Amino acid sequence: MRHEVPTITCSGCKMRDLCMPAGLEPNEMDRIEEMVASRRSVKRGEAAFRTGERFSNLYAVRTGFFKTCVTSEDGRDQVTGFQMAGEIMGLDGIVNSQHTCDAIALEDAEICILPFEQIEKLSLEVRTLQRHVHQIMSREIVRENGVMLLLGSMRAEERLAAFLLNLTERLQVRGFSSSELILRMTREEIGSYLGLKLETISRTFSKFVSDGVIEVHQRHVRILDTRALQAIVHPT
Amino acid sequence: MRHEVPTITCSGCKMRDLCMPAGLEPNEMDRIEEMVASRRSVKRGEAAFRTGERFSNLYAVRTGFFKTCVTSEDGRDQVTGFQMAGEIMGLDGIVNSQHTCDAIALEDAEICILPFEQIEKLSLEVRTLQRHVHQIMSREIVRENGVMLLLGSMRAEERLAAFLLNLTERLQVRGFSSSELILRMTREEIGSYLGLKLETISRTFSKFVSDGVIEVHQRHVRILDTRALQAIVHPT
């Protein structure tokens, strides 16, 4: 069922600057490209990996949009992040050689398969790669610290405003508008990520609209007043 | 002001199994001990490191108890974790060569200083160490995923029960009783970690006591019914 494309190049990839370490020697780049064995396409709703699966690869999002979510013993689940092009998924699997969350495509997507054994082997020789791997993991830790702050101390409006600003920031880096975006996830998924119910997300969107801060048409969001959003996140 | 003890050994450290990779060759162990340049004692209330400080070391808790906390622009702060003997602090600093949280000792403590440059250099040669570093970072990511689940989807009683069970579990690994513990942190710090106010922590403790699940005398907690606590965390 899995559609894998054997040969690809990082050097020609638009996401290269986000995904790969900078400042590589040409021959180092070649070796990394060998490592990136293949691509895989993942249809909307399908998983790049699931909880309990044996860990052997990291995955770089090439195109499309993912969510990662953990599930507790009693069936509650929590979206722990949304991943877009150039971001790495699967770091959770390293510690016990087993994935502890699901990575689900929110739209048809393509991922690059990065066999972790090879990453480890190659990063013994290419210090730039070693450093990059450490940074990616550290960045994820810092990101999660931020989410904990959000979940632990912010109110609904603050959470949603922070969420919108974070999304646009990441989209802007990728060359998209910083004032307009299309949500790839449902209200329920946003709610799960932010520790709120979908009705609260819907109501808070409506409030932002009536305050003239954003426009919303289905999943299309236009930000009218970025400053106002920032003020909501950080009330003086 | 900083009291540093120059020479120490990992091989003689009680926390070795938790802190260091297993299965090292004797000569590899020697090289790692060289790397662990020194210890430092940190008094209650002092910081191992603070937000904004330049990152250059990881720190292993040798004795004592720490909290790590992040602060938002508008001054809110959030305890992101509690660290005990054998646990590693400072991973957040790798990505931008700068710490993004404070690590504060909750009691007089000793930490081992692990210069990260040397960790990186040595893990190019000692694969066991490389693997260990990756696992430590991955473990932290998985831990934070769990906290996000807690903050995003659990109610007050569930959060506190999960917190107590997590603490006793970690203490048990270190040879302490699994039914008795002394809290090193205030109600406010517990509350910050769990996304609740200190009054709620106090009330929830009182409820657990009146339900006969625990006994509490100041910061001394005795767990009377572990099963009941587990049932609170995972309601059927």
Add this chain to the structure above:
DNA sequence: CGGGACGTTGACGGTCGTCAAAATTAGTGG
């Protein structure tokens, strides 16, 4: 065109935050 997933809105209630006061403990300096 029809059915199902998704989104919006309203009414109501529960959980937890806020404010306040008192009790207990810890820390400090004489």
Add this chain to the structure above:
DNA sequence: CCACTAATTTTGACGACCGTCAACGTCCCG
């Protein structure tokens, strides 16, 4: 060692925020 002050904890009363339940509307996709 003790007195004194600050910090922490407990408990109560009250209210706000957000969850729950329900009904309706909208948008997709087959």
